Amino acid sequence: MTGKVNEFELIGRAFRRRMRFIHGLTRLGNGDDASIHAIPEHHELAISTDISVSGRHWPHDFPLQDAARRSVNAALSDLAAMGATPAWMWLGVMAKSEDDADQMGRGVAMALQSLEMELAGGDTVRASVDALSITVAGLLPQGSGMRRDAARSGEDVWLCGSAGLAAYGLQQWRQGAHGGRYVSAFRDVVPLLQEGARLRELGVECCIDVSDGLLADAGHIADASATALHLRLQDVPGFSELGRELGEDEASRYVLGGGEDYALLFTASSGFRQALQPFSKRIGECRTGKGVHVTLRGQAVTCAHKGYDHFA
């Protein structure tokens, strides 16, 4: 309540030991009241904060190391959606014990392992719940960041990655399955950083990551861009596979309502098709109007699955 001495030792032990990368633009790193960073000329900084809490963002019986790794990758997905290059992370750790903090440290380190991203600061506190607050910052060439309000009528709608697999994997975990393709889709989130950067380089302007569910995130684009998104369910990666596993009704529930696959949903004019097809799937188009409209082989699909509400 009056100071916080040991947090430095703890962060030092559990986190800094494993994360030694120093970004070339850092002027003052971890360990002072704040970190200081230079931003290159003609560049901008994209920043996002996510909170992940045990029991809400992962099941209580989920390994903490995997949960922390997943939480960092989910946070990085926000940078992927902007097309930004990850540079720095600031970490807030709430832990029930030093051992829990240590496990989360391992997971965070695993997520950063192959990235040139620096742990630039952090704060650790003992609490009655395990949780991570993850702030990530990435660099963008001036004016090039992708956003959700840039979709235009006539553009194609694309998905890079698949939808629904992670939500089904989470359901499987809750029913006792602790391995397999779907559990892995939930556990081993891959932030599509290179794909996001590629989209930005190509000139794509409108992109979002699918964290709330395909329907909800398509709705975010539709609302922000004041356009309608028409999606063809049979073309959405993940739908056929889940359909064979679960039947099409149940599959559509996971594909449209289940978030947390961290695919990139974006729009682009038809001139982009050749460049995009190698790593993305065209799943619909933007039209004048509003809202999200889903069909399955030409038949309208009723959309009752609006995604998960933390306060429900």
Added chain:
Amino acid sequence: MTGKVNEFELIGRAFRRRMRFIHGLTRLGNGDDASIHAIPEHHELAISTDISVSGRHWPHDFPLQDAARRSVNAALSDLAAMGATPAWMWLGVMAKSEDDADQMGRGVAMALQSLEMELAGGDTVRASVDALSITVAGLLPQGSGMRRDAARSGEDVWLCGSAGLAAYGLQQWRQGAHGGRYVSAFRDVVPLLQEGARLRELGVECCIDVSDGLLADAGHIADASATALHLRLQDVPGFSELGRELGEDEASRYVLGGGEDYALLFTASSGFRQALQPFSKRIGECRTGKGVHVTLRGQAVTCAHKGYDHFA
């Protein structure tokens, strides 16, 4: 677990409604996957993350609005210590209920009321505990940020603000006093932003904010700068007053060990004295050696109070 739709509504309602300031360097504000910011030429960005948790950073019976206001001001104090000009904040909110989130929103808004600081992003989640993760960013002219590793033997040690009053106020609160000068010192933290900027402009290079306790934070400077800090307890603002109230033994415990007054502790060569005296108090000097050495009217003071340990 699979998406987070309503958090947008909630942040919108409880936070954005009250915080409308948009910073001139923001290129994309709150509401997308990340916010985007331009940094002016010849400037750098200082960033810090703090976590504040009910029951650890404020008593469970403390009004949430005051707790949130205090938490934001404490986070801003990190920018003050660097000499940075506040620009953006990203907020992670863990709340037991919408009402708790709303109260925290009021407190955050009050803290930002008189600042040109933008709420650039946030994440809200229901949890079993009320907590805030506060990331603040401020601008600094290139290379001018104050740091804890820049103290040099021969320099004076200064304090801007006082020490010990907040810790005594917290103690009073716990004993049932819910008003008065000391409780107010704990509740109404004032981040010394203008003073920090003034120190930076004057050319002060070494500064820290007193959040862990005067002794612990002086120790951070001593360790980082590889110098010894010698402090004269009788000169520390707050000591005489608390001494009259509590006796000198008890007063020294609060002044040296009690953190959270958010005074600025800094060092400067003797040429600065005239400029610093109007708003700071000279409390000691840096000498060759290591550690922190405290005297009271020439007598050595034993320092057993190392500040609060979150994991104790």
